[in-house]
Amino acid sequence: MLTQVEIIHTYNAPRELVFKSFTESEHLQNWWGPKDWTFHVTKADFRPGGVFHYSQKPANGDEMWVKFIYNEMIVPERVVYTSYFSDEEGNLVRAPFNESWPLETLNTLTFTENGDKTTLTAIVAPAASATEEELKTFGESQVMVHEGFLGTFNQLEDYLSKESK
Numbered sequence: 001m002l003t004q005v006e007i008i009h010t011y012n013a014p015r016e017l018v019f020k021s022f023t024e025s026e027h028l029q030n031w032w033g034p035k036d037w038t039f040h041v042t043k044a045d046f047r048p049g050g051v052f053h054y055s056q057k058p059a060n061g062d063e064m065w066v067k068f069i070y071n072e073m074i075v076p077e078r079v080v081y082t083s084y085f086s087d088e089e090g091n092l093v094r095a096p097f098n099e100s101w102p103l104e105t106l107n108t109l110t111f112t113e114n115g116d117k118t119t120l121t122a123i124v125a126p127a128a129s130a131t132e133e134e135l136k137t138f139g140e141s142q143v144m145v146h147e148g149f150l151g152t153f154n155q156l157e158d159y160l161s162k163e164s165k
Contacts, residue, residue: 003135004125005145009153011118013160015111018118019076021156021163022109031159034058035151043090048073052081053090064096068107079109082127101141102126102134122149 011018021027023046033039033056043053052068065086072080084104085095095101104127112119124145126138138145 003139004123005142005149007120007122007124007146007149007153009120009122009150009157010114011120011157011160012116013118013163014116015113015118016076017160017163018120018156019079019111021160022079023073023075027159027163028052031155032152034148035155042088046070046073051090053086055088062096065090065093067092071106077111079107081107083107098137098141100133100137102130102138104129105138120153122153124149 021031025041025044028044029039029041032054036059038057039054040056041052041054043051045051048070050070052070053065055063055065057063065088066083067086067090068081068083070079070081072078082104084092085101087093092103094103106125106127108123110121112121126135130138
């Protein structure tokens, strides 16, 4: 069973803008997260060791908190972060949708310049500390992970089409 998901998306925008869209709050707040969910940032420190902490809420559901801790940031080429569900204070909690979801995932974003386009490659994998049950759950959820990121990346595409005009 595969223990990582790879999502590749090409944008009609320069690499610097695509990179900034992931590492600057003024961009990120305009496109990140599931479509039509409210999004609120409580902390945004985009550097190695920095934290991005936010909540997201569907129109008819409960608020979810998520926290990223940045492991690596090479401008404008690569971002590596660990993400997990949290409470409002930023403490690690189990995923609200599945008790056996991995407590932490490792996310690697690579930005490749392609003329006037940028190809983003995102790799999402359970953290090394994942249990067998968590690995199994993640493996069974690959379509959900892929579709979730793809939907978010499509929102970035819409945002970038407005920003680069």
